[in-house]
Amino acid sequence: MSDPADISPAGHISGAPGRIEPSEPGELPTPPMRLQFGPSHPATHGTVRIMLELEGEKILNADVQVGYLHRGFEKECESGYYYQNIPYTDRLNYSSPILCNIGYCMAVEKLAGIAITERCRYVRVIAGELSRIADHLLCIGASCLELAAMTPFLYLLEARELVWDLLDALCGSRVTTNYIRIGGVAADLPDGFADFCRRKLDGAMKLLHDAEKLLTGNPIFRERMEGTGTLSAAELIAYGVTGPVLRAAGVPLDLRRVEPYLVYDRLDFDVPVGEHGDNFDRYLVRVEEIRQSRRMALQCLDQIQPGPVDVDDPRFRWPGKNRVFNRMEELIDQFMLVVEENGLMPAGEAYFAIEGGNGEFGFYLVSDGTGKPYKCRVRGPSLCNMHPLARMIIGRQLADIIPTFDMINMIGGECDR
Amino acid sequence: MAVQVKKVLRPPPQITSWRSGLAIIAGLWVTTRHLIANLFGFIRGRQDFTVYYPEQRFLHAPALRGMPVLVQMENGRERCVACGLCEWACPTSCICIFPAETDSEVERYPEIFDIDMTRCMFCGLCEEACPEEAIVMSRQIEISTYSRGGSLWHKEDLLVPESRLRTRIDFLRSQYGR
Amino acid sequence: MEDRNDSPPDREPAPPLMEKVLAALGELVIEYHRERGDDRIHVARENIAAAAQILRDSPGLSFDMLIDVTAIDYCGQPDGFRFQAPIMDQNRPIARRVSHSRHRVAMPERGPLPRFAVVYHLLSTALIHRLRIKCRVPEEDPAIPTVTGIWPGANWLERETYDLYGIRFSGHPDLRRIFLYDEFVGHPLRKDYGKQEEQPIQEYVGPGGHLPRRPYIGRTGQD
Ligand code: SF4
Numbered sequence: 129m130s131d132p133a134d135i136s137p138a139g140h141i142s143g144a145p146g147r148i149e150p151s152e153p154g155e156l157p158t159p160p161m162r163l164q165f166g167p168s169h170p171a172t173h174g175t176v177r178i179m180l181e182l183e184g185e186k187i188l189n190a191d192v193q194v195g196y197l198h199r200g201f202e203k204e205c206e207s208g209y210y211y212q213n214i215p216y217t218d219r220l221n222y223s224s225p226i227l228c229n230i231g232y233c234m235a236v237e238k239l240a241g242i243a244i245t246e247r248c249r250y251v252r253v254i255a256g257e258l259s260r261i262a263d264h265l266l267c268i269g270a271s272c273l274e275l276a277a278m279t280p281f282l283y284l285l286e287a288r289e290l291v292w293d294l295l296d297a298l299c300g301s302r303v304t305t306n307y308i309r310i311g312g313v314a315a316d317l318p319d320g321f322a323d324f325c326r327r328k329l330d331g332a333m334k335l336l337h338d339a340e341k342l343l344t345g346n347p348i349f350r351e352r353m354e355g356t357g358t359l360s361a362a363e364l365i366a367y368g369v370t371g372p373v374l375r376a377a378g379v380p381l382d383l384r385r386v387e388p389y390l391v392y393d394r395l396d397f398d399v400p401v402g403e404h405g406d407n408f409d410r411y412l413v414r415v416e417e418i419r420q421s422r423r424m425a426l427q428c429l430d431q432i433q434p435g436p437v438d439v440d441d442p443r444f445r446w447p448g449k450n451r452v453f454n455r456m457e458e459l460i461d462q463f464m465l466v467v468e469e470n471g472l473m474p475a476g477e478a479y480f481a482i483e484g485g486n487g488e489f490g491f492y493l494v495s496d497g498t499g500k501p502y503k504c505r506v507r508g509p510s511l512c513n514m515h516p517l518a519r520m521i522i523g524r525q526l527a528d529i530i531p532t533f534d535m536i537n538m539i540g541g542e543c544d545r
Numbered sequence: 546m547a548v549q550v551k552k553v554l555r556p557p558p559q560i561t562s563w564r565s566g567l568a569i570i571a572g573l574w575v576t577t578r579h580l581i582a583n584l585f586g587f588i589r590g591r592q593d594f595t596v597y598y599p600e601q602r603f604l605h606a607p608a609l610r611g612m613p614v615l616v617q618m619e620n621g622r623e624r625c626v627a628c629g630l631c632e633w634a635c636p637t638s639c640i641c642i643f644p645a646e647t648d649s650e651v652e653r654y655p656e657i658f659d660i661d662m663t664r665c666m667f668c669g670l671c672e673e674a675c676p677e678e679a680i681v682m683s684r685q686i687e688i689s690t691y692s693r694g695g696s697l698w699h700k701e702d703l704l705v706p707e708s709r710l711r712t713r714i715d716f717l718r719s720q721y722g723r
Numbered sequence: 724m725e726d727r728n729d730s731p732p733d734r735e736p737a738p739p740l741m742e743k744v745l746a747a748l749g750e751l752v753i754e755y756h757r758e759r760g761d762d763r764i765h766v767a768r769e770n771i772a773a774a775a776q777i778l779r780d781s782p783g784l785s786f787d788m789l790i791d792v793t794a795i796d797y798c799g800q801p802d803g804f805r806f807q808a809p810i811m812d813q814n815r816p817i818a819r820r821v822s823h824s825r826h827r828v829a830m831p832e833r834g835p836l837p838r839f840a841v842v843y844h845l846l847s848t849a850l851i852h853r854l855r856i857k858c859r860v861p862e863e864d865p866a867i868p869t870v871t872g873i874w875p876g877a878n879w880l881e882r883e884t885y886d887l888y889g890i891r892f893s894g895h896p897d898l899r900r901i902f903l904y905d906e907f908v909g910h911p912l913r914k915d916y917g918k919q920e921e922q923p924i925q926e927y928v929g930p931g932g933h934l935p936r937r938p939y940i941g942r943t944g945q946d
């Protein structure tokens with residue numbers, strides 16, 4: 129275990145390029161080639177620019193530059209009411225938006241001290257796990273595409289389409305879900321959702337199985353994935369990497385296991401870990417997590433009991449419409465809640481993290497007692513996961529960038545915010 | 546309930562062995578199966594996965610959130626009472642309301658009700674905030690225009706008779722008792 | 724890699740975390756709180772590197788992962804916000820006439836304390852506990868020692884804090900903007916930076932130009 133303090137901060141390359149000493153006497157020394165990789169490279173699913181210094185195909189130095197998708201999310205949040213920021217969180221990790229919704233709403237609930245109802249917990253777990261399946265399917269599918277395997281990409285996107293059908297039935301929208309609310313969810317599960325869910329997930333699992341047959345044994349895929357992008361667990365921890373990338377290195381750090389929130393302590397699931405920490409392990413961990421997520425969603429569908437999904441707390445949750453239409457108090461509550469003039473949020477601060485698609489997805493909220501957050505900080509896993517990319521690729525081949533970058537699964541929305 | 550940590554199993558490397566040839570044959574078998582299923586699947590009633598838009602339309606769930614529209618009552622008037630809650634709740638502030646007074650029993654109505662569709666993100670918060678069920682998310686999602694000015698929808702464009710919004714209103718009513 | 728306990732660790736460590744932290748850090752802690760289940764300590768900014776080193780290396784704490792570095796612009800007010808801050812103008816009738824006026828940010832009154840607070844979130848991956856460290860940093864000299872030597876992951880997070888808040892991390896190996904471009908004027912997450920503020924248009928320097936637009940590695944080609 130190397131001392132993390134020894135790790136030289138990879139990245140900035142300054143000064144004149146070094147020289148490559150000639151291998152044969154009599155040859156002239158050549159400066160390394162400078163190559164700009166990105167920002168919109170066809171083989172990366174994310175806008176990131178990597179400045180490379182190459183000697184032939186070998187990467188001598190790399191400088192990863194993020195920020196092309198910076199939209200000022202945190203500034204925007206400071207001028208919106210707490211409930212108005214929920215649609216914006218969809219745009220953080222746009223391949224698993226419900227997980228972002230859950231993270232934000234649970235942070236607000238922690239700040240406000242709301243205890244959500246039992247059914248709401250289950251509904252959130254179901255929606256979140258479906259979203260996680262869609263996220264991993266996209267990650268694996270896009271990586272196949274970028275490694276020039278078109279067929280598994282199409283199968284996996286078809287599988288994701290089936291999962292999106294479920295989310296469509298649940299939230300009314302496929303990507304911009306805006307589903308979770310502070311103290312509840314926007315709509316209860318529709319009728320017959322359990323059977324629909326089982327049918328669609330079975331179809332998706334069949335497609336995943338087919339894609340896996342095409343990938344796991346395929347010699348080309350394995351040659352590109354095995355042994356590339358390796359980094360030891362100690363270094364990954366020192367860089368703050370979480371999620372499947374860290375688990376592939378053998379560290380079973382999954383917030384659903386170590387800090388169970390919602391109902392994860394009542395579910396039966398496995399946390400897959402790898403042992404080598406290379407890209408192939410990251411792929412295998414993601415495939416296994418899809419299976420486990422399906423298992424969790426189905427268990428929740430079995431365990432869920434009828435009951436109210438929203439808290440009955442007139443300070444935070446908008447009352448049900450049948451009461452708004454018929455009773456005066458609730459009508460007044462509705463006005464007060466929408467207008468948020470009276471500052472119901474207690475002053476203080478709270479940090480809450482959930483296990484997002486790529487790792488620890490945390491929100492740090494500071495309230496000054498008004499209806500708007502004084503500060504809303506997003507701890508997106510992608511930023512910390514992208515940081516050691518330079519260390520993973522330096523000293524390797526140019527072609528190893530693609531599988532490494534794909535398996536880190538950088539999502540510009542949550543990395544650059 | 547038990548949460549276990551499980552090592553993922555990686556199949557033995559096959560790069561040089563004869564099994565790598567087998568893996569390729571297995572892969573070809575998968576693709577062939579999909580090809581045959583897609584070509585002749587219609588005999589067994591397999592549904593096409595491709596939707597031939599715009600001749601065919603995707604069948605959306607009742608929960609679908611399209612563009613926000615105003616509900617028109619039978620008497621041709623809007624149900625909106627210009628309370629302004631949707632304007633407050635809208636995160637992108639794309640709704641603009643100017644209230645006016647009327648002699649009928651609702652007393653107030655919006656003289657101007659504009660939605661800037663270039664900024665609207667179909668989030669549905671206006672519908673949730675409305676205490677009168679006067680603004681609902683329709684099933685209309687095709688709202689492209691030839692000019693930018695065309696994306697500013699006025700009250701007359703936004704009014705949709707209640708009978709055409711049945712699916713959404715029924716869905717909303719099913720959620721009332723949450 | 725050492726063996727990790729495969730069953731979920733206890734939710735409540737036997738002696739509360741804060742006692743261990745106080746025993747390890749001693750004089751370095753200015754004050755400490757427990758708020759909504761989160762432990763928080765305040766440290767003077769000169770001591771942050773020393774405190775971080777102790778927190779990472781003491782066996783009972785072993786905060787080996789730096790989750791997050793960020794800052795808060797308190798405008799000199801105390802952390803607890805015992806007042807109603809008039810942060811945003813909420814004048815909706817004006818908002819109707821002047822587009823976006825709701826989003827205009829008004830600078831709240833200044834208090835006597837240092838203006839910024841740099842916030843660190845730590846996690847121990849082996850023992851699963853979290854800690855938040857806060858350091859107040861004054862406006863006149865917004866600088867704080869870096870912790871990149873202790874957690875290399877702090878590199879980008881500190882660059883982000885520098886980019887958005889303008890807090891300089893002394894000793895940082897590579898302190899440049901990370902999200903915004905170099906010519907950006909101001910630091911957008913400070914409370915005195917209006918949301919609709921506009922930036923000067925930069926002259927386009929094409930390829931081969933003498934001034935690269937983005938941080939560039941060295942000079943191109945010629946040697
Ligand atoms: S759907 Fe959302 S963005 Fe559009 S008008 Fe309603 S509240 Fe505003």
Ligand code: SF4
Pocket residue numbers: 624625626627628629630631632642674675676677678679680
């Ligand atoms: S909330 Fe409903 S009633 Fe009030 S102004 Fe908007 S549409 Fe009209």
